[in-house]
Amino acid sequence: MRKGRYLLKRLIYIIFVFFIISILMFTIYKALPGDPVKMMMGDNVKPEVYQQQYDIIREQLGLDDPIPVQYIKWITNMLRGDFGYSTEYRRPVKDVIGVPMRNTVLLNLFSMIIVFAVAVPLGITTAVRKNSIFDKFIQVITIVGYSVPSFVIALLAIYLFAIRIPLFPISGVKTAGFEGTGMAAFLDSAKHMILPVLVMSVGGIGSITRYVRASMIDALRMDYIKTARSKGLREKVVIYVHAFRNALVPVVTVTTWWLIGLFGGSVVIESIFLWDGLGKMMITGLSQRDFAVVLAMQMFYVILSLVGNVLMDIAYTLVDPRVRLEN
Amino acid sequence: MKKKKLLSMFLVAAMTVSLAACGGGGDDTVTNNSDDNSGDNSGSDVQDVAGTEAINESVSGTEAAGGAPAGDRPDTPSGQIVIGSMTDLEDDFYDTNYTVTATNYKTYNIIHGYDTVVTTKEGEWITDPTVVADIQQAENEDGTKTFTITLNDGLVWTDGTNVTAKDYVFATLLESSPEMMGVDNYSGTNYTQIDGWDAFSSGETKNLKGMRLIDDKTFSLTVSAEELPYHYDLAYAGVRPRPLAVIAPGCDIVDSEEGASISGDFTTDVLLETIGNTDTGYRYNPQVTCGPYRLESYDASSRQGTFVVNELYAGNYEGMKPMIEKVIIKTVTAETEINELKAGTVDLLFEISGGESIEAGLDLVDAGVAQKHTYFRNGYGLIRFDCSQFPTDSEKVRQAIALCLDRNEFAKKYSGGYASIVHGDYGLAQWEYQEAKDWIDQNLNTYEKDIEAAKTLLAEDGWTLNADGSEYSGEGLRYKDVNGELKPLEIQWCNTKDNPVSELLSTMLPEAMKEAGMDLKATTVDFPTLSAAIDHQGETIYNMYNLATGFSLQHSPWYYYGMDEKYMGGGYNSSWIKDEALASAAEALKTIPLEDTEQWLEKWKELQVVWNQKLPVVPLYSDEYHDFYSNKLQGWDTTSIWDWSQALLHAWVTE
Structure with a gap:
């Protein structure tokens, strides 16, 4: 009952925050200097008819309305699933963001799998073997991993694995002119994905390994670990059942943000590897004052963040029974 | 302490190697004008920047590692090239009223064609002799000027149907009509010079006064008096045809004393389907075209376009037909474009700018891996x-x-x-x-x-x-x-x-x-x-x-x-x-x-x-722009007013 009331309150909170942020975002973007209609028209229109065309397009896009009216129209349409009209691509936003979103999610999903598959065992192992040579070596590597800028790692990876040893393509999503389908198409795409996924994973592995290590070290210091060991439990059971479970709470936080981040594109990675994703789309949208695209993406991230927080709270209760969902 | 030193050395080494190796740091473009958004360049063997003297001897030049004489040009299309472009290719193939990106702009030229008026490689305005059999110009008493254009025989669309005068008249009506302006805010200003455009485009009249359909091969276009006299008045006679049967199925062009009009079910809703449908519309997937190439496919996830030669193409103003069977356009980035050329994942990089990229490209030329062609920016x-x-x-x-x-x-x-x-x-x-x-x-x-x-x-x-x-x-x-x-x-x-x-x-x-x-x-x-x-x-x-x-x-x-x-x-x-x-x-x-x-x-x-x-x-x-291209590409000759989309017609590949 308490849980239900808590979730209801959180839902009301989410709706309230969503509307406040939507007003703020809309107002901020509308206040930015730069004219989307002018960006849309380019310089190709003869001056004799420029103003006439300009006025027609402005009216068609509803940009002549007062800002509050524009907001109400925009938010109403958005709640109906109509995310607006892209002035850059001259088509509905929903027709524009589908492919980049798929590319971004694909890249981030594989990256996340690799990060957690490597970082969690590595974090546990380094915690268990704290201060050993292995632990120190991994610590150095992980510091390098998350402190070196991703564009440097990307260029280094391209140089090593695409130029010096040409195992992977330099950039792109598919081979130019490739006509295969099914498994062949998947393999071609996978080949192009390996380098960007690896580069994206380096930073994540570095930070999450250290995160898991720190949590595990704290957990391994607890009295219940000593109790478990004194009961004669096997070390694996002590580590994975008793210690790791208690170390999970901070890991859940990180995992939730990674899940939310699945939909957030990396401008650097996408630009260097020419992986057409949401990060690049966001930058293009901003530079072209394509507010419908930018606002749709921003609000999507707002919803993800708000819902993600609730999911995180629920996840805490699952990994730690002491946590209760209540005010 | 030693460990820290080692770590620092590793980091410095890693950064140095990566930055140096990946070639072409890539100057950011400073060109923000849409006429020239393909990049900003400089370079060549001309190191003197003291003034105009520097370029007198070298307006354009080619230094080929493996160039072949023009006599080796094959007489049937073969092979393919991959063109690396710094700007993305969008799935938008109608005209600049929808998308003005440099890459798309050039694809309009390779898939659409048979314009009545074109510019030559030297920049001269002419009527295209491949398209136009005859053009008559008459100055009227009311100050208007009428161009009467007769088309040549043998012009066909990629589906084998004839390109007729109706398709030309249709293009002017379509792209001036209020119905078309309802299709994703099309800026219908291609033909503002035509007499009666204002009344027609505003929906006041259904007839475009200055357009007349004379017969299947002949039409006339009258330029309004307000637009004259005008230095480039021949350009006013320029019309690019659009396939009436595809874009306005069931419609027809009707001529009358008040000018030409479109009969039948010509509405914005129809156009939203025939032009605006994202799968089959003429804007996104034009299959009936008349340029040197036709669109074979576009891959949205990689933003790659594949174009194959149009076997039915009658030729450009010189009668040149393309001899490269397939052209693929993919995006490249300044950081790695030269490496892509070296790796063979692209065959042509055009309008390369920035000292670092040019030097990296010249290294490939010196190594015999690539060829170069240079020309000055306009x-x-x-x-x-x-x-x-x-x-x-x-x-x-x-x-x-x-x-x-x-x-x-x-x-x-x-x-x-x-x-x-x-x-x-x-x-x-x-x-x-x-x-x-x-x-x-x-x-x-x-x-x-x-x-x-x-x-x-x-x-x-x-x-x-x-x-x-x-x-x-x-x-x-x-x-x-x-x-x-x-x-x-x-x-x-x-x-x-x-x-x-x-x-x-x-x-x-x-x-x-x-x-x-x-x-x-x-x-x-x-x-x-x-x-x-x-x-x-x-x-x-x-x-x-x-x-x-x-x-x-x-x-x-x-x-x-x-x-x-x-x-x-x-x-x-x-x-x-x-x-x-x-x-x-x-x-x-x-x-x-x-x-x-x-x-x-x-x-x-x-x-x-x-x-x-x-x-x-x-x-x-x-x-000074640099084109770098693989040794298999032959006959490459671009200038800043004769870009790759036009140079393609003279080039060929040797596999």
Whole structure:
């Protein structure tokens, strides 16, 4: 009952925050200097008819309305699933963001799998073997991993694995002119994905390994670990059942943000590897004052963040029974 | 401690290797003009940037590692090339009214064709003899002019049906109609010159008065009197056909005394399906076209387009047909484009800019891995003044600023030695420049850096006071008495971020201007903000901007220096200059007949002299573009007015 009331309150909170942020975002973007209609028209229109065309397009896009009216129209349409009209691509936003979103999610999903598959065992192992040579070596590597800028790692990876040893393509999503389908198409795409996924994973592995290590070290210091060991439990059971479970709470936080981040594109990675994703789309949208695209993406991230927080709270209760969902 | 040292060394080594190895650091483009958004370049063997002399001997040139003579050109299409483009290819294949990206712009040329009027490789306007059997021009009593055009036989669409006069008339009606403007805000301004366009485009009439369908092979186009006389009037007869049966199925072209009209179910809803359907619409997936290539496929996730040769294509104005069977366009990035060429994942990189990228490409040429072709850009990077804003409303202040910059040194530093400078309102690929090179060198002020001369100009302009109103001491900021108010000589400069031109100007200009008694105040913004400022949207603050421009083949200075409000902003008179002498000099060109090149050149020179004195703009550099391409590509010959989409028709590949 308490849980239900808590979730209801959180839902009301989410709706309230969503509307406040939507007003703020809309107002901020509308206040930015730069004219989307002018960006849309380019310089190709003869001056004799420029103003006439300009006025027609402005009216068609509803940009002549007062800002509050524009907001109400925009938010109403958005709640109906109509995310607006892209002035850059001259088509509905929903027709524009589908492919980049798929590319971004694909890249981030594989990256996340690799990060957690490597970082969690590595974090546990380094915690268990704290201060050993292995632990120190991994610590150095992980510091390098998350402190070196991703564009440097990307260029280094391209140089090593695409130029010096040409195992992977330099950039792109598919081979130019490739006509295969099914498994062949998947393999071609996978080949192009390996380098960007690896580069994206380096930073994540570095930070999450250290995160898991720190949590595990704290957990391994607890009295219940000593109790478990004194009961004669096997070390694996002590580590994975008793210690790791208690170390999970901070890991859940990180995992939730990674899940939310699945939909957030990396401008650097996408630009260097020419992986057409949401990060690049966001930058293009901003530079072209394509507010419908930018606002749709921003609000999507707002919803993800708000819902993600609730999911995180629920996840805490699952990994730690002491946590209760209540005010 | 040792571990820390090792770690530091590793990091430094890693960064150095990665940055050096991946070639071509890639200068950011400073070209924000849509005419020239493909990049900004410089380079070649020409290291001298001292002036126009540098380019006299080398307007374009090819140094091939494996070039083959033209006689080896095959007579059937074969092979493929992958073209690497710095801008994405969008799935938008109609025309510039939808998408103006440089790459899409070029694909319009390769999939659409049979324009009645084209420009030659030399930039001359002609009727396309492959398309037009006959063109008659008649000047009417009411001041209008009628072009009657008869088409050749043998022009067919890719589906094998004939291209008829109806398709040409349909194109003008379609692209002027209010129905079409309802399809994703199409800016239907392709045919504004046609008599009766206003009434037709507003929906007032169903007939376009100036278009007549005479028979299946003949149509006429009447240009309204307001548009005449006009130097490029032949361009007004230019029509690109659209397939009536595909875009308006069941409709027909009906001719009457009131002009041509479209009969049948011609509505925005129909067009939204035949043009706007994202899977099958003509905008996204045009399958019935008539250019040298046809669209085979577009992959949205990789933004790659594949084009195959149109076997039914009758040829360009020279009768040339493409001999490269397949063309694939993919995006490349400045950081890795040269590596892509080396790896063989692209075959052609065009309009390469920046010293680092050019040097990396030249290394491939030296190694025999690639070939190169160079040509000068038909435009330049520039400082644009706002001539409506105090104190740059004074030509002497503008001239003084120009005298504070060593433009030769600037061009050299910016381009790594691969650029030239110009002194007027012209591009290096324009025929007028080619004809008047010597005259330009003798008659235009080159504004060599001369701070003493700048000081003299400022003194002549009344900047002779100190902050306290006393006579200028010779040091510090100058002031001027303007209607009893002391005003400082402050220049507000708006520039864009991450822009190497801005950065270089920041190091070369402020000190020199300070020495002359000026204060340069810089503000860095993003491009849309700069663009809005140029257009005077919001408060007008700035005196100067740095950006770039390109000259089209229909260069119309009467727009750019016209004093009417309609020319201000909108990409035309962006300097907001209202100068009688300049406007008159520009306007004088407008009415000169196209064939009277002698008179045109004389008036053009007069314009350059006035422009050079009024100086609404300071040209900074004009780059030399480099095309780098694989050894399998033969017969490659581009210029800045004959781009890759046109050069493709002369080229072939040897596998």
